[in-house]
Amino acid sequence: MQAAAADATAPGDGEVPLLALAVGARARIAEPRPGLPIPQRLADLGFVPGTELWIVRRAPFGDPLELELRGYRLCLRAEQVESLRVIPGAAR
Amino acid sequence: MSAAVELVDRPVRVALVGAPNAGKTTLFNALTGSSARVGNYPGVTVERREGTLRHSPRPVRVLDLPGTYSVVGETLDEQIVEKVLAGRLAGESELDGIVAVLDATTLRRGLGLLRELLKTGRPIALVLTMIDEVRARGGKIEPARLSALLGIPVLGVVGHRGVGMDPLFRILQEPWRWSKPLALPPADDAVARFAWVDEVCRKIGAEQLEPDTRTDRIDRLLLDPLAGVAVFGLVMLLLFQSIFSWAVPAMNAIDAGFGELERASRAALPAGWLTDLWTDGVLAGVGSVLVFLPQIAILFTFIHLLQDVGYMARAAFVVDRVMGWVGLQGRSFVPLLSCYACAVPGIMATRTIQSPRERLATILVAPFMTCSARLPVYTLLIAAFVPHRALLGVVGLQGLVLFALYLLGAATALGSAALLGSTLLKGKPSVFYMELPPYRWPTVRLLARQVWHSARAFLKRAGTIILATSVVLWALLSFPRSAPDPARTPAENARASLEASVAAHVGHALEPAIAPLGFDWKIGVGLVASLAAREVIVATLAQTYAVASKDDFAGLRDALRSDVNPATGKPEFGLPAALALCVFFVFALQCTSTMVVMARETGTWRWPALAFGYMLALAWTASFVTYQLTSRLAG
Numbered sequence: 151m152q153a154a155a156a157d158a159t160a161p162g163d164g165e166v167p168l169l170a171l172a173v174g175a176r177a178r179i180a181e182p183r184p185g186l187p188i189p190q191r192l193a194d195l196g197f198v199p200g201t202e203l204w205i206v207r208r209a210p211f212g213d214p215l216e217l218e219l220r221g222y223r224l225c226l227r228a229e230q231v232e233s234l235r236v237i238p239g240a241a242r
Numbered sequence: 243m244s245a246a247v248e249l250v251d252r253p254v255r256v257a258l259v260g261a262p263n264a265g266k267t268t269l270f271n272a273l274t275g276s277s278a279r280v281g282n283y284p285g286v287t288v289e290r291r292e293g294t295l296r297h298s299p300r301p302v303r304v305l306d307l308p309g310t311y312s313v314v315g316e317t318l319d320e321q322i323v324e325k326v327l328a329g330r331l332a333g334e335s336e337l338d339g340i341v342a343v344l345d346a347t348t349l350r351r352g353l354g355l356l357r358e359l360l361k362t363g364r365p366i367a368l369v370l371t372m373i374d375e376v377r378a379r380g381g382k383i384e385p386a387r388l389s390a391l392l393g394i395p396v397l398g399v400v401g402h403r404g405v406g407m408d409p410l411f412r413i414l415q416e417p418w419r420w421s422k423p424l425a426l427p428p429a430d431d432a433v434a435r436f437a438w439v440d441e442v443c444r445k446i447g448a449e450q451l452e453p454d455t456r457t458d459r460i461d462r463l464l465l466d467p468l469a470g471v472a473v474f475g476l477v478m479l480l481l482f483q484s485i486f487s488w489a490v491p492a493m494n495a496i497d498a499g500f501g502e503l504e505r506a507s508r509a510a511l512p513a514g515w516l517t518d519l520w521t522d523g524v525l526a527g528v529g530s531v532l533v534f535l536p537q538i539a540i541l542f543t544f545i546h547l548l549q550d551v552g553y554m555a556r557a558a559f560v561v562d563r564v565m566g567w568v569g570l571q572g573r574s575f576v577p578l579l580s581c582y583a584c585a586v587p588g589i590m591a592t593r594t595i596q597s598p599r600e601r602l603a604t605i606l607v608a609p610f611m612t613c614s615a616r617l618p619v620y621t622l623l624i625a626a627f628v629p630h631r632a633l634l635g636v637v638g639l640q641g642l643v644l645f646a647l648y649l650l651g652a653a654t655a656l657g658s659a660a661l662l663g664s665t666l667l668k669g670k671p672s673v674f675y676m677e678l679p680p681y682r683w684p685t686v687r688l689l690a691r692q693v694w695h696s697a698r699a700f701l702k703r704a705g706t707i708i709l710a711t712s713v714v715l716w717a718l719l720s721f722p723r724s725a726p727d728p729a730r731t732p733a734e735n736a737r738a739s740l741e742a743s744v745a746a747h748v749g750h751a752l753e754p755a756i757a758p759l760g761f762d763w764k765i766g767v768g769l770v771a772s773l774a775a776r777e778v779i780v781a782t783l784a785q786t787y788a789v790a791s792k793d794d795f796a797g798l799r800d801a802l803r804s805d806v807n808p809a810t811g812k813p814e815f816g817l818p819a820a821l822a823l824c825v826f827f828v829f830a831l832q833c834t835s836t837m838v839v840m841a842r843e844t845g846t847w848r849w850p851a852l853a854f855g856y857m858l859a860l861a862w863t864a865s866f867v868t869y870q871l872t873s874r875l876a877g
């Protein structure tokens with residue numbers, strides 16, 4: 151469960167946009183691509199590479215999303231996380 | 243350490259820092275009790291809360307800083323926190339200690355904030371809240387181990403139950419005795435910070451907690467695409483109903499009580515302007531302040547209950563998409579809905595909106611929502627001038643006009659929000675993020691205290707100014723005084739005194755400006771008087787038309803209908819002017835109380851002044867168009 155930022159995954163290898171993830175499917179946050187850093191605000195909330203997360207649900211009208219990471223749940227609008235890329239699959 | 247152990251005669255100052263929902267405010271209330279003072283940081287909408295530590299022989303001032311996930315200033319809240327912690331905010335003295343408040347169930351996020359705080363070099367103590375929930379979810383929390391690892395004092399509490407509070411009360415009195423943090427490796431970015439967090443969590447065995455199954459089960463229902471929307475609708479309907487009708491008996495009682503008090507004062511005191519000042523100025527003014535209390539109490543009971551239980555965030559989650567279309571947030575919904583009762587509690591309720599930009603937008607459009615004070619005006623004018631007739635045999639025309647007025651208000655509010663978002667408040671929309679806290683049982687004591695705080699804040703911050711304006715408006719309507727003529731009825735005397743007043747002169751002076759809207763000077767006087775509160779225009783019109791009492795609805799309605807212009811011999815007032823007046827009331831910010839509350843909540847008179855200006859411009863234009871169009875169609 152511990153963040154394994156050292157995973158030597160080449161950028162782009164098996165990555166998908168977070169928003170492409172199915173509800174309930176686990177994934178880990180991927181290393182950001184050069185020039186596309188993870189927004190500071192998200193990083194402060196714990197969105198750092200290697201962190202496991204999953205989409206708990208989408209709101210009744212489709213947006214925002216409820217995400218679980220680091221043992222807590224957070225709602226974010228889709229537009230705020232559209233730059234995030236993840237590697238599907240559980241960390242363990 | 244010893245250098246600081248001097249006998250300080252100034253109060254000790256400590257600040258609580260933590261994420262929203264970390265239980266910081268509950269802790270603050272438990273620490274300071276009723277001594278809390280709520281204000282604003284100068285010139286901004288950020289709430290400042292400070293109180294004195296209870297049970298402490300030494301004066302300890304506790305500052306409750308705004309909830310924040312990071313102390314690197316991005317949002318307004320964070321900038322305030324950053325400046326206060328650095329001792330760089332004007333008017334804030336240096337802190338003797340920082341209390342980091344972290345929700346023990348979310349340590350793997352929360353410790354990131356602690357890591358930032360450790361960099362400030364000030365004495366720090368860590369308080370872990372909601373330790374009962376960690377245990378309930380199969381986890382264990384050992385403050386002593388965390389303390390050994392970090393070097394700083396660590397305490398576990400359950401704030402709303404008072405568990406673990408005694409040691410906290412003790413250590414807060416002497417921040418300079420707190421043990422110093424151990425040296426830490428540098429962590430300049432979030433990646434390094436959270437790597438440290440993960441390491442700490444592994445060392446103290448803060449394992450992943452079991453899911454909160456109760457919350458999961460409730461959420462599956464309450465956030466379901468169909469059931470969730472239905473529940474949202476029901477809760478909002480209940481809230482709407484409660485502030486609209488449950489408050490009415492109490493409001494009527496306050497009204498009647500003050501009416502009785504005015505009558506009794508008149509009977510007991512000699513006639514004269516001093517008595518008038520007391521009854522029509524002061525008593526009426528106090529009554530007009532207190533009459534808001536039932537709605538404020540009911541609305542805030544509702545809001546705090548929903549907040550404490552955890553539904554408020556869910557409601558915002560459900561409706562966020564819809565509010566997002568006009569540039570607002572899910573949290574804007576409840577305040578705007580409350581404005582149907584009254585904009586005063588509605589604007590106060592915007593405190594639940596965390597992002598300042600969306601909060602300001604909500605405040606600025608709130609007065610467009612059709613408040614209950616407009617209803618008596620609409621009812622009178624519609625009854626007097628809209629034909630009592632059914633359209634297509636089923637829909638009453640009068641009801642339809644009333645509905646259209648409500649719709650016009652709501653549409654304008656949402657439209658202006660969108661417009662403000664793309665003009666005046668243009669810029670990056672605030673990042674929307676929100677936690678859905680676990681469902682929790684509310685505690686009555688906390689609820690009662692929160693409601694009391696809201697009511698007291700209203701009385702202290704707005705009550706006095708509302709009272710003062712009420713007295714000023716009374717003076718405008720009563721001076722210069724004309725001697726009563728015994729040959730005339732009291733109603734005729736009342737009219738004569740009004741006609742001689744400053745307000746009447748203002749009404750006459752306004753005539754050129756309002757004639758294109760179909761209004762004569764009598765409406766002008768009513769508009770001046772309605773600055774105190776919209777419904778006052780009904781009483782003023784009653785006085786102008788020498789109707790014996792403002793409660794004589796039929797008398798006033800007939801007087802309006804049969805008023806003839808002495809110069810032209812034509813009716814003074816008809817359907818076009820009545821509709822124009824209704825439309826004027828849809829748009830104009832004819833309410834001092836709202837403006838006072840706006841100023842208090844935004845920290846400046848600039849915003850209410852701006853709102854008054856644009857709403858007046860809109861009101862004039864819309865009434866002009868309405869009058870010109872309908873009089874042409876009718877003529």
